[in-house]
Amino acid sequence: MADFPVVFKRTKSKHVQRSRDTPVEGNDDAAEATANVEDSPSTLATKLKKKARAKPKSRLSFGGGDEAEDGEVFQIKKSNLSRKVSLGKTPAPPGKPSVESSPRSNSGPVYDAAYLSQLKASTPSARPKLPGEESFDMSMNVEDGLSMVLTDPSADPDTVIPSASSIQAAKEKRERLRTTAPAAEDFISLSLTQREDNYQGPHPESRLVREDDELGEAEEEFAEYTSAQERIALGKKAKKVEASKRREEMQELIADAEEVDEETMEWEQEQLRRGGHAPELLGPAKEVYKPTPIPSETPIPTLTSAIGRLTQSLTALTTSHAQNTTSMESLAAERVQLEAREKEMREMIVQAEARHAWFSAFREWVENVATFLDEKYPALEKLEDEHVSLLKERHDMISKRRHDDDADDLSVFLGVLPAPVADVDELGRAVEPVDNATRKDRRSARVSRRSNRQRRATSDEEEGYSTDSSLGPADAADYETAIGDLEGKARDVLADVRADDFRDPGLGLGKWFGEWRHRFGDTYTGAWGGLGMVGAWEFWVRLELLGWDPLEDRRSLDSFEWYTSLYQYSRPQVEDQEPALGPDGDLVSAMISTAVIPRLAKVVCGGAFDAYSAQHVRSIIDLAEEVEASIEPDNLKFQTLLKAVFELFSGAVDNIESLLSPYLSLNAPRFDPEAIPARKRILARQMKLLNNILRWRKYTSDKFGIGELGTRLVRDSMLPIAESGWEVGGEETARRVAAIMPKELQPASLKTRLAAR
Structure with a gap:
């Protein structure tokens, strides 16, 4: 980019080219012409303006007058540079004619338009451009x-x-x-009108004059009616005169009102009568004479025309009579219908009133039941948790005893594990390592339990192994005492209830919901009244099931009172008919699905079920079949119960594997006469668990992988123990396993081992 020279110059207003006056004629014309020729046009214009400035008067329009002539005359100041520059001596640009070449007369210069334009063009407005400068x-x-x-x-x-x-x-x-402009107006407004502070009227810019402004407000014209001419009496005498004048005016008005002009009154009454305003109060109208009209001539009727008219009239009357008869009959039928409808409406009103009264009472009773349940449910849930804790404590005691017995038997024929460095119990106390004396004490206790069991054994018990799922005499007594206390607390839940409706749900819930179903069956069915009753009845069901161990107690579900009550409610009694299911269906199945199955699953998972107990397996199978008979097999809650049983079997197999793993890795057998009986006891206990798994698989049909669980028990637990003493009982146990176990579940290692022999 080219570098342009920077020139600082002061901005000032542009001088306007002034017109030049004609030279003054006189005796020195020749000398002045000679001087004009010699001087520059700028000098000549200055001289001529000095002569002409003293003659004209002031033309200012804002005052001054003739006094401005004697005052100071405004002079145009020029800079020193402008005084030194001579217009005639400045060389003209190339290509432009010089001022001096313009034609002049002999007497002096002629300042016409052409000359002035030429003079302006020849006058430079800036300094001459120096050589080498840019064009900008x-x-x-x-x-x-x-x-x-x-x-x-x-x-x-x-x-x-x-x-x-x-x-x-x-x-x-x-x-x-x-943004920083002063508050005062420092500009010239473009508006044609000037703003003023005083009020100019509603339309100050309009040139039209209002009638009120031109003619006034007519106060003088209507002064008589506007009290403009009234004067206030100030003196005592003036007040008396004013009062007398007022009384005279009132008397004149009363006299004028009492005067009656008959013509005027008659005219007014006539106008009111014509307008229809209260004609009965105005009196009769003035009678006007009207002459009697003369009747027109009527021709004498003939017989034919008279007969025709009579026939026509008779036909019209007959038709009208028929129409009226039909109308009367339709009106009579409609009246009958309206009477029947009215009777129905009255009955509907009576029913609606009775329905409203009954539902009001039912709503009040339901609110009382809700209040009762809100108060009693926390105590029930607390007792249910206490029952589950008792079952879990019993299960933990049996599991620990079985774990210790298995550990003692494994240490006899597989070697004793090294004692742990610092074992502590759940209370943080140091646990002494197990020695031979402790093992002997546990073994003697087991023998005494077996002997006691043999004395009262029955045919359906497996001798020698049923003690795995039973407590000792002292622990069993304590457990029975705790269960008795729990049942007492359950009875105390309703000890403060005196109303039979709240103690027996059949008298309260059954009565109200049964009446609702009988009297208002449509609303009962639409509101799913049966399910609502099941939800309210659940409290008494759970209270009755509290403390019930389904695996130890032989009672079935149909032996409970709630089962009988719901069964009878679901089958209402009808006259001369056998009881049949009502619109709700079987509410027993709904109650089992809603309240019984979740409670059973919680009890089973809490410790009621023992995977080593054949009695528990038979009881859980019977209970599952009973529940399955009341609900659908694919019910989600029922599947939850089956899965809970499977998880208990899986936990038992996991415990065996975790116990056996360190002993198999040690594998340091030693000579001990008790090794063979110990191995047989271990295998017999695991054989019992396998039998229970296979029996449960027979019911559930390999659901949740129960068959694979039995295969894992044989492969990872029973077969390694059997191989450690194959000649002294291991082979016999393996063949018994192969005999009771389906071929598709037998592990390949078992088949190979038996085939090798």
């Missing part, structure tokens, strides 16, 4: 914040092209002045 120069406006502009000398000298920076500076200056 940059000037800076000092007053506008040194904004640079670009000037093209070849264009019009007055034309200036502002740069982007100068435009931005001008915008910023204008915005700054706008």
Whole structure:
């Protein structure tokens, strides 16, 4: 980009080319003409203006007059540079004619339009361009914040092209002045009208004059009616005169009102009568004579026309009679229908009132039941948790005893594990390592339990192994005492209840919901009243099941009172008919699905079920079959119960594997006469668990992978123990396993081992 020279110049208003006056004629015309020829046009114009400035008067329109002639005359000041520059001595640009070449008369210069244009064109407005300068120069406006502009000398000298920076500076200056402008108006308004502070009327810019402004408000014209001429009496005498005048005026008004003009009254009454305003109060109208009209001539009727008219009249009467008869019959039928409808409506109103009264009482009773359940449910749930904790404590005691017995037997024929460094119990106390004396004590206790069991053994018990799932005499007594206390607490839940409706749900819930179903069956069915009753009856069902161990107690579900009550409610008694299911269906199955199955699953998982007990397996199978008979087999809650039993079997197999793993890795057998009986006891206990798994698989049909669980028990637990004493009982146990176990579940290692023999 070319470097433009920066020229700082002061911005000032442009001088307007002044017109030149004609030379003054006189005796010195020749000398002045000679001087004009010698001097420059600027000097000549200055001399002529000095002569003409003293003669004309002031033309100012804002005062002064003739006094301005004697005062100081305004002089145009020029700079020293402008005084030194001579217009005639400045060389004219090339290609332009000189001022001196213009034609002049012999007497002096003629300042016509052509001459002035030529003189303006020949007068330079800037300094001559120096050689080597560019065609563009940059000037800076000092007053506008040194904004640079670009000037093209070849264009019009007055034309200036502002740069982007100068435009931005001008915008910023204008915005700054706008934001910091003084409160007073420092501008000339463009509006044609001048604002004034005084009120100019509703339309000050309009030249139309309102009638009120021109003619006034008619106060003088209507002064008689507007009290404009009234005067206030101030003196005592003036007040008396004013009072007497007022009394006279009132008497005149009363007299005028009492005067009656008959013509005026008659005219008024006539106008009121014509307008229809209270004609009975105005009296009879004035009678006007009207002559009697003369009747028109009527021809004498003939016999034919008379007969025709009579026939026509008879036909019309017959038709009308038939229509009236039909209408009367339809009206009579409609009246009968309306009477029947009215009777139905009255019955509906009576029923609606009775329905409203009954539902109001039913709603109040339901609110009482809800309050009762809100108060009693926390105590019931607390007792249920206590029952589950008792079952879990019993299960933990039996599992720990079985674990210790298995550990003792494994240490006899597989070696004793090294004692742990620092074992602590659940209370943080140090646990002494198990020695031979402790093992002997546990063995003697087991023998005594077996002997006691043999004395009272029955045919359906497996001798010698049923003690795995029973407590000792002392622990059993404590457990029975705790269960008795729990049943006492369950009876105390309703000890403070005196109303039979809340003690027996059959008298409360059964009565109200049964009446609802009998009287308002449509709303009962639409509102699923049976399921609502099941939800309210659940409290008494769970209270009755509290303390019931389904695996130890031989009672079935149909032996409970709630089962009988719901069974009878679901089959209402109808006269001369056998009881059949009502609109709700079998509510017993709904109660089993809603309350019984979740409770059974919680009890089974809490410790009621023992995977080593054949009695528990038979009881759980019987219970599952009983539940399955009341609900659908694919019920989700029923599947939850089956899965809970499977998880208990899986936990038992996991415990065996975790116990056996360190002993198999040690495998340090030693000579002990008790090794063979110990191995047989271990295998017999695992054989018992396998029998229970296979029996449960027979009922559930390999659901949740119960068959794979039996295969894992044989492969990972029973077979390694049997191989450690194959000749002294291991082979016999393996063959018994192969005999009772389905071929598809037998592990390949067992088949290979038996085939090798």
